[in-house]
Amino acid sequence: xxxxxxxxxxxxxxxxxxxxxxxxxxxxxxxxxxxxxxxxxxxxxxxxxxxxxxxxxxxxxxxxxxxxxxxxxxxxxxxxxxxxxxxxxxxxxxxxxxxxxxxxxxxxxxxxxxxxxxxxxxxxxxxxxxxxxxxxxxxxxxxxxxxxxxxxxxxxxxxxxxxxxxxxxxxxxxxxxxxxxxxxxxxxxxxxxxxxxxxxxxxxxxxxxxxxxxxxxxxxxxxxxxxxxx
Amino acid sequence: xxxxxxxxxxxxxxxxxxxxxxxxxxxxxxxxxxxxxxxxxxxxxxxxxxxxxxxxxxxxxxxxxxxxxxxxxxxxxxxxxxxxxxxxxxxxxxxxxxxxxxxxxxxxxxxxxxxxxxxxxxxxxxxxxxxxxxxxxxxxxxxxxxxxxxxxxxxxxxxxxxxxxxxxxxxxxxxxxxxxxxxxxxxxxxxxxxxxxxxxxxxxxxxxxxxxxxxxxxxxxxxxxxxxxx
Numbered sequence: 179x180x181x182x183x184x185x186x187x188x189x190x191x192x193x194x195x196x197x198x199x200x201x202x203x204x205x206x207x208x209x210x211x212x213x214x215x216x217x218x219x220x221x222x223x224x225x226x227x228x229x230x231x232x233x234x235x236x237x238x239x240x241x242x243x244x245x246x247x248x249x250x251x252x253x254x255x256x257x258x259x260x261x262x263x264x265x266x267x268x269x270x271x272x273x274x275x276x277x278x279x280x281x282x283x284x285x286x287x288x289x290x291x292x293x294x295x296x297x298x299x300x301x302x303x304x305x306x307x308x309x310x311x312x313x314x315x316x317x318x319x320x321x322x323x324x325x326x327x328x329x330x331x332x333x334x335x336x337x338x339x340x341x342x343x344x345x346x347x348x349x350x351x352x353x354x355x356x357x358x359x360x361x362x363x364x365x366x367x368x369x370x371x372x373x374x375x376x377x378x379x380x381x382x383x384x385x386x387x388x389x390x391x392x393x394x395x396x397x398x399x400x401x402x403x404x405x406x407x408x
Numbered sequence: 409x410x411x412x413x414x415x416x417x418x419x420x421x422x423x424x425x426x427x428x429x430x431x432x433x434x435x436x437x438x439x440x441x442x443x444x445x446x447x448x449x450x451x452x453x454x455x456x457x458x459x460x461x462x463x464x465x466x467x468x469x470x471x472x473x474x475x476x477x478x479x480x481x482x483x484x485x486x487x488x489x490x491x492x493x494x495x496x497x498x499x500x501x502x503x504x505x506x507x508x509x510x511x512x513x514x515x516x517x518x519x520x521x522x523x524x525x526x527x528x529x530x531x532x533x534x535x536x537x538x539x540x541x542x543x544x545x546x547x548x549x550x551x552x553x554x555x556x557x558x559x560x561x562x563x564x565x566x567x568x569x570x571x572x573x574x575x576x577x578x579x580x581x582x583x584x585x586x587x588x589x590x591x592x593x594x595x596x597x598x599x600x601x602x603x604x605x606x607x608x609x610x611x612x613x614x615x616x617x618x619x620x621x622x623x624x625x626x627x628x629x630x631x632x633x634x635x636x637x638x
Contacts, residue, residue, distance in 0.1 A: 224559075225505075225513055237498055243473070244504040252497050267482055268467055274474040275455075283455055329454075 180205040183219065183230040185212070186392040187297045187361060189289045190242035190281060191229040193354035197246060197347065199385035200262060201253055205231065213302045242281055246347050262347045272341045276348035280355050284326055289355045291319035296362050297394060316364075323359060324369055330377075331370035345380070353380045357389055363400045367408065382406050410435040413449065413460040415442070416622040417527045417591060419519045420472035420511060421459040423584035427476060427577065429615035430492060431483055435461065443532045472511055476577050492577045502571045506578035510585050514556055519585045521549035526592050527624060546594075553589060554599055560607075561600035575610070583610045587619055593630045597638065612636050 182198070182205040184191030198205055210219055210228050223230045223240040231239040231248075239245050250263040264270055295311035302308030330352060333340050341348040356377060359365045367374050380386065390404040402408035412428070412435040414421030428435055440449055440458050453460045453470040461469040461478075469475050480493040494500055525541035532538030560582060563570050571578040586607060589595045597604050610616065620634040632638035 225509060237501065239501050240505055241508050244501060244508065247477075247504060248497060248501055251500065267478060270481065271467065271469050271474060271478055274477060275470055278471050278474065279455060 180234055181208055181232045182206070183208050183210040183222075183232070184228050185209060186394055187293050187358050188212075188228045189285060189293065189355040189358045190227075192357055192389055193242050193281070193347075193351045194229045194231065194245050195388060196350040196354055196385050197249060197262065199388065200260075200350065200383075201249060201257065203249075203253070211298075211301060213298055213306055213308075242351070243277055246277070250347075260344075262345070262350070264342065264344065264346060269342055273346045273348050276341050277351050280348070280351040284352070284355050287322040288319045288326060289358050291315040292359055292362050292364055297397070300396065319359075320364055320366075323364065324366060327366060327369040327373045331373035334376040335372045340376070349376075349380055350385075353377060353386070354389075357381075357386075361392070361397075361399045361403055367402075378406070378408070381408075410464055411438055411462040412436070413438050413440040413452075413462070414458050415439060416624055417523050417588050418442075418458045419515060419523065419585040419588045420457075422587060422619055423472050423511070423577075423581045424459045424461065424475050425618060426580040426584055426615050427479060427492065429618065430490075430580065430613075431479060431487065433479075433483070441528075441531060443528055443536055443538075472581070473507055476507070480577075490574075492575070492580070494572065494574065494576060499572055503576045503578045506571050507581050510578070510581040514582070514585050517552040518549045518556060519588050521545040522589055522592050522594055527627070530626065549589075550594055550596075553594065554596060557596060557599040557603045561603035564606040565602045570606070579606075579610055580615075583607060583616070584619075587611075587616075591622070591627075591629045591633055597632075608636070608638070611638075 180203070182191070182194060184195065184207055186209065195207075210216070210230075212219070212226055212228055215226060219230075220226055222232065222238050225240060227241070229240075229242060229245065231245045233239065239248050246263075250261070254261050254263055263273060295313075295315050299308045299311060330340070337343065339345045339349050340352055356365060381390075393399075410433070412421070412424060414425065414437055416439065425437075440446070440460075442449070442456055442458055445456060449460075450456055452462065452468050455470060457471070459470075459472060459475065461475045463469065469478050476493075480491070484491050484493055493503060525543075525545050529538045529541060560570070567573065569575045569579050570582055586595060611620075623629075
Protein backbone atom coordinates (compact mmCIF):
# COMPACT_ATOMS: atom_id res chain seq x y z
CA UNK A 179 0.00 0.00 0.00
CA UNK A 180 1.14 3.57 -0.60
CA UNK A 181 2.16 5.65 2.42
CA UNK A 182 1.21 9.26 3.02
CA UNK A 183 3.35 11.25 5.44
CA UNK A 184 0.99 13.91 6.76
CA UNK A 185 -0.19 15.87 9.77
CA UNK A 186 -3.90 15.84 10.72
CA UNK A 187 -4.06 19.64 10.66
CA UNK A 188 -1.61 20.31 7.81
CA UNK A 189 -3.95 21.78 5.15
CA UNK A 190 -1.82 20.53 2.25
CA UNK A 191 -1.97 17.01 3.68
CA UNK A 192 -5.73 17.28 4.07
CA UNK A 193 -6.00 18.31 0.42
CA UNK A 194 -4.17 15.14 -0.64
CA UNK A 195 -6.25 12.96 1.71
CA UNK A 196 -9.38 14.34 0.01
CA UNK A 197 -7.82 13.74 -3.41
CA UNK A 198 -6.88 10.13 -2.58
CA UNK A 199 -10.40 9.48 -1.28
CA UNK A 200 -11.95 10.94 -4.45
CA UNK A 201 -9.72 8.62 -6.52
CA UNK A 202 -10.71 5.70 -4.28
CA UNK A 203 -7.03 5.14 -3.42
CA UNK A 204 -6.05 3.90 0.01
CA UNK A 205 -2.82 4.94 1.67
CA UNK A 206 -1.35 4.21 5.06
CA UNK A 207 -1.28 7.50 6.97
CA UNK A 208 1.90 8.22 8.92
CA UNK A 209 1.85 11.31 11.09
CA UNK A 210 4.92 13.48 10.61
CA UNK A 211 5.75 16.39 12.88
CA UNK A 212 7.84 18.37 10.41
CA UNK A 213 9.10 20.72 13.13
CA UNK A 214 11.00 17.78 14.67
CA UNK A 215 13.09 17.67 11.44
CA UNK A 216 13.47 13.90 11.65
CA UNK A 217 16.49 12.68 9.67
CA UNK A 218 14.65 9.79 7.99
CA UNK A 219 11.97 12.20 6.79
CA UNK A 220 14.50 14.75 5.49
CA UNK A 221 16.11 11.92 3.54
CA UNK A 222 12.93 11.35 1.55
CA UNK A 223 11.99 15.04 1.33
CA UNK A 224 14.87 17.49 1.85
CA UNK A 225 12.35 20.34 1.84
CA UNK A 226 11.09 18.92 5.15
CA UNK A 227 7.40 19.50 4.44
CA UNK A 228 4.22 17.43 4.41
CA UNK A 229 2.57 15.83 2.54
CA UNK A 230 4.80 13.21 0.94
CA UNK A 231 3.32 10.26 -0.93
CA UNK A 232 5.47 7.14 -1.18
CA UNK A 233 4.17 4.73 -3.79
CA UNK A 234 4.36 0.93 -3.44
CA UNK A 235 7.09 1.14 -6.08
CA UNK A 236 8.99 3.33 -3.56
CA UNK A 237 8.63 6.36 -5.83
CA UNK A 238 8.63 9.41 -3.54
CA UNK A 239 6.27 12.23 -4.52
CA UNK A 240 6.70 15.29 -2.26
CA UNK A 241 4.43 18.31 -2.13
CA UNK A 242 0.69 18.79 -2.56
CA UNK A 243 0.76 20.28 -6.05
CA UNK A 244 3.27 17.71 -7.26
CA UNK A 245 1.18 14.80 -5.89
CA UNK A 246 -1.98 16.22 -7.50
CA UNK A 247 -0.31 16.51 -10.92
CA UNK A 248 1.24 13.05 -10.57
CA UNK A 249 -2.07 11.41 -9.66
CA UNK A 250 -3.84 13.15 -12.55
CA UNK A 251 -1.17 11.93 -14.96
CA UNK A 252 -1.14 8.36 -13.69
CA UNK A 253 -4.78 7.83 -12.56
CA UNK A 254 -6.73 10.81 -13.93
CA UNK A 255 -8.22 9.10 -16.97
CA UNK A 256 -9.72 6.36 -14.80
CA UNK A 257 -12.01 8.94 -13.19
CA UNK A 258 -13.69 9.55 -16.55
CA UNK A 259 -16.02 12.55 -16.45
CA UNK A 260 -15.23 13.04 -12.76
CA UNK A 261 -11.56 13.76 -13.45
CA UNK A 262 -10.32 16.34 -10.94
CA UNK A 263 -8.23 18.18 -13.53
CA UNK A 264 -10.20 19.30 -16.62
CA UNK A 265 -8.99 18.42 -20.09
CA UNK A 266 -8.85 21.71 -21.94
CA UNK A 267 -5.84 24.00 -21.41
CA UNK A 268 -7.79 27.11 -20.36
CA UNK A 269 -9.65 25.21 -17.63
CA UNK A 270 -6.41 23.66 -16.42
CA UNK A 271 -4.92 27.15 -16.16
CA UNK A 272 -7.83 28.20 -13.96
CA UNK A 273 -7.55 25.12 -11.70
CA UNK A 274 -3.82 25.71 -11.25
CA UNK A 275 -4.38 29.41 -10.59
CA UNK A 276 -6.77 28.50 -7.77
CA UNK A 277 -4.43 25.80 -6.45
CA UNK A 278 -1.74 28.49 -6.17
CA UNK A 279 -4.30 30.78 -4.56
CA UNK A 280 -5.31 28.36 -1.80
CA UNK A 281 -2.15 26.32 -1.31
CA UNK A 282 0.00 29.45 -1.57
CA UNK A 283 -1.81 32.69 -0.75
CA UNK A 284 -4.55 31.41 1.60
CA UNK A 285 -1.90 29.32 3.38
CA UNK A 286 0.46 32.30 3.78
CA UNK A 287 -2.30 34.63 4.95
CA UNK A 288 -4.51 32.29 7.00
CA UNK A 289 -3.82 28.60 7.62
CA UNK A 290 -0.06 28.85 8.18
CA UNK A 291 -0.64 31.38 10.99
CA UNK A 292 -3.50 29.41 12.55
CA UNK A 293 -1.96 25.95 12.42
CA UNK A 294 1.53 27.08 13.45
CA UNK A 295 0.33 29.21 16.34
CA UNK A 296 -2.54 27.11 17.65
CA UNK A 297 -1.38 23.55 16.88
CA UNK A 298 2.29 23.07 16.00
CA UNK A 299 3.56 25.36 18.79
CA UNK A 300 1.89 23.12 21.39
CA UNK A 301 4.15 20.26 20.34
CA UNK A 302 7.36 22.17 19.61
CA UNK A 303 10.14 22.56 22.16
CA UNK A 304 10.73 26.08 23.43
CA UNK A 305 14.13 26.07 21.68
CA UNK A 306 12.35 25.35 18.39
CA UNK A 307 9.93 28.23 18.97
CA UNK A 308 7.14 26.36 20.74
CA UNK A 309 4.92 27.83 23.44
CA UNK A 310 1.86 30.06 23.63
CA UNK A 311 0.33 31.25 20.36
CA UNK A 312 1.27 34.69 19.07
CA UNK A 313 -2.19 36.26 19.10
CA UNK A 314 -1.16 38.98 16.63
CA UNK A 315 -0.62 36.28 14.03
CA UNK A 316 -3.95 34.63 14.91
CA UNK A 317 -5.75 37.97 14.62
CA UNK A 318 -4.11 38.63 11.24
CA UNK A 319 -5.38 35.25 10.01
CA UNK A 320 -8.90 35.99 11.29
CA UNK A 321 -8.91 39.32 9.46
CA UNK A 322 -7.47 37.87 6.24
CA UNK A 323 -9.91 34.96 6.02
CA UNK A 324 -12.82 37.37 5.56
CA UNK A 325 -11.84 38.48 2.06
CA UNK A 326 -11.09 34.89 1.09
CA UNK A 327 -14.64 33.93 2.12
CA UNK A 328 -15.96 36.73 -0.10
CA UNK A 329 -13.78 35.52 -2.97
CA UNK A 330 -15.08 31.95 -2.61
CA UNK A 331 -18.62 33.32 -2.50
CA UNK A 332 -18.02 35.48 -5.57
CA UNK A 333 -16.59 32.57 -7.57
CA UNK A 334 -19.27 30.04 -6.56
CA UNK A 335 -22.09 32.54 -7.21
CA UNK A 336 -21.23 32.64 -10.92
CA UNK A 337 -20.07 29.05 -11.29
CA UNK A 338 -21.29 25.75 -9.91
CA UNK A 339 -17.89 24.95 -8.41
CA UNK A 340 -14.83 27.12 -7.79
CA UNK A 341 -13.22 26.76 -11.19
CA UNK A 342 -16.25 25.99 -13.34
CA UNK A 343 -19.07 23.50 -13.84
CA UNK A 344 -17.30 20.55 -12.29
CA UNK A 345 -15.67 19.88 -8.96
CA UNK A 346 -11.88 19.93 -9.39
CA UNK A 347 -8.69 19.99 -7.37
CA UNK A 348 -9.41 23.71 -6.75
CA UNK A 349 -12.47 22.87 -4.62
CA UNK A 350 -10.66 20.18 -2.67
CA UNK A 351 -7.72 22.47 -1.91
CA UNK A 352 -9.93 25.35 -0.80
CA UNK A 353 -12.06 23.04 1.34
CA UNK A 354 -8.98 21.44 2.92
CA UNK A 355 -7.69 24.82 4.06
CA UNK A 356 -11.10 25.94 5.30
CA UNK A 357 -11.51 22.68 7.21
CA UNK A 358 -8.35 23.40 9.21
CA UNK A 359 -9.57 26.89 10.09
CA UNK A 360 -12.98 25.39 10.93
CA UNK A 361 -11.43 22.77 13.25
CA UNK A 362 -9.87 25.70 15.13
CA UNK A 363 -13.15 27.66 15.21
CA UNK A 364 -11.82 30.45 12.98
CA UNK A 365 -14.19 30.48 9.99
CA UNK A 366 -16.68 33.38 10.00
CA UNK A 367 -19.58 31.36 8.56
CA UNK A 368 -21.95 34.36 8.64
CA UNK A 369 -19.65 36.26 6.26
CA UNK A 370 -20.89 34.82 2.96
CA UNK A 371 -23.92 32.55 2.47
CA UNK A 372 -22.84 31.39 -0.99
CA UNK A 373 -19.43 30.32 0.29
CA UNK A 374 -21.10 28.46 3.15
CA UNK A 375 -23.49 26.67 0.77
CA UNK A 376 -20.53 25.58 -1.41
CA UNK A 377 -18.66 24.29 1.68
CA UNK A 378 -21.76 22.40 2.92
CA UNK A 379 -21.90 20.61 -0.45
CA UNK A 380 -18.27 19.56 -0.37
CA UNK A 381 -18.33 18.72 3.35
CA UNK A 382 -21.08 16.17 2.79
CA UNK A 383 -19.04 14.17 0.28
CA UNK A 384 -17.87 10.72 1.42
CA UNK A 385 -14.25 11.81 0.81
CA UNK A 386 -14.62 14.33 3.63
CA UNK A 387 -15.62 11.86 6.36
CA UNK A 388 -12.15 10.89 7.54
CA UNK A 389 -11.21 14.56 7.98
CA UNK A 390 -14.26 15.20 10.14
CA UNK A 391 -13.21 12.37 12.43
CA UNK A 392 -9.68 13.76 12.93
CA UNK A 393 -8.71 14.53 16.46
CA UNK A 394 -5.52 16.08 17.84
CA UNK A 395 -4.40 15.29 21.43
CA UNK A 396 -5.60 17.99 23.80
CA UNK A 397 -7.71 19.80 21.20
CA UNK A 398 -11.47 19.55 20.69
CA UNK A 399 -13.01 20.93 17.52
CA UNK A 400 -16.11 23.10 17.85
CA UNK A 401 -19.52 21.35 17.83
CA UNK A 402 -20.24 22.48 14.25
CA UNK A 403 -16.98 21.09 12.85
CA UNK A 404 -18.31 17.61 12.04
CA UNK A 405 -21.95 18.71 11.67
CA UNK A 406 -23.16 18.58 8.06
CA UNK A 407 -25.93 21.07 9.02
CA UNK A 408 -23.61 23.68 10.51
CA UNK B 409 1.89 38.70 -30.07
CA UNK B 410 1.59 37.40 -26.54
CA UNK B 411 2.29 39.81 -23.68
CA UNK B 412 4.32 39.00 -20.57
CA UNK B 413 3.79 41.18 -17.52
CA UNK B 414 7.07 40.96 -15.65
CA UNK B 415 9.71 42.81 -13.68
CA UNK B 416 13.37 42.69 -14.80
CA UNK B 417 14.50 41.44 -11.38
CA UNK B 418 11.48 39.28 -10.49
CA UNK B 419 13.04 35.78 -10.50
CA UNK B 420 9.77 34.08 -11.46
CA UNK B 421 9.46 36.42 -14.46
CA UNK B 422 13.05 35.66 -15.45
CA UNK B 423 12.29 31.95 -15.33
CA UNK B 424 9.43 32.43 -17.80
CA UNK B 425 11.54 34.68 -20.06
CA UNK B 426 14.13 31.87 -20.24
CA UNK B 427 11.37 29.35 -20.94
CA UNK B 428 9.84 31.46 -23.73
CA UNK B 429 13.29 31.91 -25.30
CA UNK B 430 13.97 28.14 -25.15
CA UNK B 431 10.62 27.54 -26.90
CA UNK B 432 11.50 30.22 -29.48
CA UNK B 433 8.36 32.15 -28.52
CA UNK B 434 8.34 35.92 -28.62
CA UNK B 435 6.31 38.00 -26.21
CA UNK B 436 5.98 41.71 -25.67
CA UNK B 437 7.48 42.49 -22.26
CA UNK B 438 5.49 44.90 -20.11
CA UNK B 439 7.14 45.94 -16.86
CA UNK B 440 4.78 45.67 -13.89
CA UNK B 441 5.61 47.08 -10.48
CA UNK B 442 3.39 44.81 -8.43
CA UNK B 443 3.85 46.91 -5.29
CA UNK B 444 1.88 49.71 -7.03
CA UNK B 445 -1.15 47.36 -7.02
CA UNK B 446 -2.41 48.78 -10.32
CA UNK B 447 -6.16 48.15 -10.77
CA UNK B 448 -5.87 46.98 -14.39
CA UNK B 449 -3.24 44.43 -13.36
CA UNK B 450 -5.29 43.16 -10.41
CA UNK B 451 -8.19 42.67 -12.83
CA UNK B 452 -6.16 40.17 -14.85
CA UNK B 453 -4.41 38.61 -11.84
CA UNK B 454 -6.18 39.11 -8.50
CA UNK B 455 -3.13 37.56 -6.76
CA UNK B 456 -1.22 40.69 -7.86
CA UNK B 457 1.99 38.87 -8.75
CA UNK B 458 4.28 38.62 -11.76
CA UNK B 459 4.69 36.95 -14.18
CA UNK B 460 1.41 36.87 -16.12
CA UNK B 461 1.30 35.65 -19.72
CA UNK B 462 -1.54 36.95 -21.87
CA UNK B 463 -1.94 34.93 -25.04
CA UNK B 464 -2.99 36.44 -28.38
CA UNK B 465 -6.33 34.69 -27.77
CA UNK B 466 -6.56 36.85 -24.60
CA UNK B 467 -6.22 33.77 -22.40
CA UNK B 468 -4.61 34.94 -19.15
CA UNK B 469 -2.08 32.56 -17.58
CA UNK B 470 -0.86 33.82 -14.19
CA UNK B 471 2.04 32.43 -12.18
CA UNK B 472 5.37 30.89 -13.15
CA UNK B 473 4.48 27.25 -12.45
CA UNK B 474 1.12 27.60 -14.16
CA UNK B 475 2.70 29.18 -17.29
CA UNK B 476 5.34 26.43 -17.42
CA UNK B 477 2.72 23.66 -17.25
CA UNK B 478 0.53 25.43 -19.81
CA UNK B 479 3.39 25.87 -22.29
CA UNK B 480 4.43 22.24 -21.89
CA UNK B 481 0.85 21.10 -22.56
CA UNK B 482 0.32 23.36 -25.56
CA UNK B 483 3.84 23.57 -27.08
CA UNK B 484 5.91 20.91 -25.34
CA UNK B 485 5.73 18.25 -28.02
CA UNK B 486 7.09 20.67 -30.62
CA UNK B 487 10.41 20.74 -28.76
CA UNK B 488 10.92 17.05 -29.46
CA UNK B 489 13.84 15.61 -27.52
CA UNK B 490 14.57 19.06 -26.04
CA UNK B 491 11.23 19.16 -24.23
CA UNK B 492 11.66 21.01 -20.93
CA UNK B 493 9.37 18.64 -19.04
CA UNK B 494 10.35 14.97 -19.31
CA UNK B 495 7.80 12.37 -20.38
CA UNK B 496 7.92 9.72 -17.69
CA UNK B 497 6.00 10.31 -14.44
CA UNK B 498 8.96 9.81 -12.07
CA UNK B 499 11.08 12.38 -13.92
CA UNK B 500 8.18 14.83 -13.95
CA UNK B 501 7.86 14.41 -10.18
CA UNK B 502 11.53 15.33 -9.81
CA UNK B 503 11.25 18.39 -12.06
CA UNK B 504 8.21 19.63 -10.13
CA UNK B 505 9.94 18.97 -6.81
CA UNK B 506 12.82 21.18 -7.92
CA UNK B 507 10.47 23.83 -9.30
CA UNK B 508 8.87 23.99 -5.85
CA UNK B 509 12.36 24.10 -4.33
CA UNK B 510 13.58 27.07 -6.33
CA UNK B 511 10.36 28.99 -7.02
CA UNK B 512 9.19 28.37 -3.44
CA UNK B 513 11.96 27.66 -0.96
CA UNK B 514 14.89 29.46 -2.61
CA UNK B 515 12.59 32.42 -3.23
CA UNK B 516 11.40 32.54 0.40
CA UNK B 517 14.91 32.16 1.80
CA UNK B 518 17.00 34.13 -0.70
CA UNK B 519 15.60 36.01 -3.71
CA UNK B 520 12.50 37.46 -2.05
CA UNK B 521 14.67 39.10 0.61
CA UNK B 522 17.27 40.37 -1.88
CA UNK B 523 14.91 41.70 -4.53
CA UNK B 524 12.44 43.24 -2.06
CA UNK B 525 15.10 44.91 0.05
CA UNK B 526 17.57 45.97 -2.62
CA UNK B 527 15.33 46.66 -5.63
CA UNK B 528 11.59 47.00 -4.96
CA UNK B 529 12.02 49.19 -1.87
CA UNK B 530 13.84 51.81 -3.99
CA UNK B 531 10.68 52.32 -6.00
CA UNK B 532 8.05 51.93 -3.27
CA UNK B 533 6.54 54.89 -1.44
CA UNK B 534 7.39 55.14 2.25
CA UNK B 535 3.71 54.44 3.08
CA UNK B 536 3.98 51.18 1.13
CA UNK B 537 7.15 50.23 3.04
CA UNK B 538 9.77 51.66 0.69
CA UNK B 539 13.11 53.06 1.81
CA UNK B 540 16.51 51.75 2.82
CA UNK B 541 17.04 47.98 2.70
CA UNK B 542 16.67 46.01 5.93
CA UNK B 543 20.20 44.64 6.17
CA UNK B 544 19.14 41.84 8.54
CA UNK B 545 17.03 40.41 5.73
CA UNK B 546 19.87 40.83 3.22
CA UNK B 547 22.29 39.06 5.59
CA UNK B 548 19.82 36.22 6.08
CA UNK B 549 19.61 35.78 2.30
CA UNK B 550 23.41 35.77 2.00
CA UNK B 551 23.67 33.10 4.68
CA UNK B 552 20.87 30.98 3.20
CA UNK B 553 22.20 31.00 -0.36
CA UNK B 554 25.30 29.07 0.74
CA UNK B 555 23.50 25.80 1.39
CA UNK B 556 21.52 26.19 -1.81
CA UNK B 557 24.81 26.47 -3.73
CA UNK B 558 25.96 23.25 -2.09
CA UNK B 559 22.68 21.56 -2.99
CA UNK B 560 23.02 22.63 -6.64
CA UNK B 561 26.60 21.38 -6.61
CA UNK B 562 25.58 18.06 -5.05
CA UNK B 563 22.80 17.50 -7.61
CA UNK B 564 24.89 18.47 -10.65
CA UNK B 565 27.84 16.37 -9.49
CA UNK B 566 25.82 13.17 -9.85
CA UNK B 567 23.67 14.24 -12.79
CA UNK B 568 24.36 16.16 -15.96
CA UNK B 569 21.63 18.69 -15.19
CA UNK B 570 19.70 19.42 -12.01
CA UNK B 571 16.95 16.86 -12.44
CA UNK B 572 18.71 14.30 -14.67
CA UNK B 573 20.40 13.85 -18.04
CA UNK B 574 18.56 16.64 -19.80
CA UNK B 575 18.10 20.30 -19.16
CA UNK B 576 14.57 20.91 -17.88
CA UNK B 577 12.42 23.60 -16.29
CA UNK B 578 14.27 22.86 -13.04
CA UNK B 579 17.56 24.24 -14.43
CA UNK B 580 15.89 27.32 -15.88
CA UNK B 581 14.12 28.11 -12.58
CA UNK B 582 17.27 27.66 -10.51
CA UNK B 583 19.32 29.75 -12.95
CA UNK B 584 16.68 32.50 -13.01
CA UNK B 585 16.82 32.86 -9.24
CA UNK B 586 20.61 32.74 -9.16
CA UNK B 587 20.80 35.36 -11.92
CA UNK B 588 18.85 37.83 -9.73
CA UNK B 589 21.18 37.26 -6.80
CA UNK B 590 24.13 37.56 -9.21
CA UNK B 591 22.86 40.89 -10.58
CA UNK B 592 22.89 42.14 -6.99
CA UNK B 593 26.39 40.74 -6.33
CA UNK B 594 25.17 38.23 -3.76
CA UNK B 595 26.25 34.84 -5.16
CA UNK B 596 29.27 33.31 -3.38
CA UNK B 597 30.83 31.82 -6.52
CA UNK B 598 33.76 30.36 -4.60
CA UNK B 599 31.39 28.21 -2.54
CA UNK B 600 30.97 25.30 -4.95
CA UNK B 601 32.88 24.73 -8.20
CA UNK B 602 30.40 22.20 -9.56
CA UNK B 603 27.51 24.61 -9.09
CA UNK B 604 29.52 27.34 -10.79
CA UNK B 605 30.34 25.07 -13.75
CA UNK B 606 26.63 24.21 -14.14
CA UNK B 607 25.68 27.91 -14.05
CA UNK B 608 28.39 28.79 -16.61
CA UNK B 609 26.88 26.21 -18.97
CA UNK B 610 23.36 27.58 -18.65
CA UNK B 611 24.50 31.22 -18.68
CA UNK B 612 26.08 30.74 -22.10
CA UNK B 613 22.84 29.59 -23.71
CA UNK B 614 21.28 32.01 -26.24
CA UNK B 615 18.12 32.08 -24.10
CA UNK B 616 20.10 33.81 -21.35
CA UNK B 617 21.30 36.77 -23.43
CA UNK B 618 18.34 39.06 -22.86
CA UNK B 619 18.63 38.61 -19.09
CA UNK B 620 22.29 39.56 -19.14
CA UNK B 621 21.39 42.82 -20.89
CA UNK B 622 18.78 43.79 -18.27
CA UNK B 623 19.34 47.07 -16.54
CA UNK B 624 17.38 48.71 -13.74
CA UNK B 625 17.41 52.52 -13.35
CA UNK B 626 20.06 53.58 -10.84
CA UNK B 627 21.52 50.07 -10.43
CA UNK B 628 24.64 48.68 -12.06
CA UNK B 629 25.27 44.95 -11.97
CA UNK B 630 28.76 43.77 -11.00
CA UNK B 631 31.34 43.36 -13.81
CA UNK B 632 31.05 39.56 -13.75
CA UNK B 633 27.25 39.55 -14.16
CA UNK B 634 27.22 39.53 -17.96
CA UNK B 635 30.65 37.89 -18.32
CA UNK B 636 30.44 34.29 -19.56
CA UNK B 637 33.92 33.68 -18.08
CA UNK B 638 33.07 34.87 -14.57
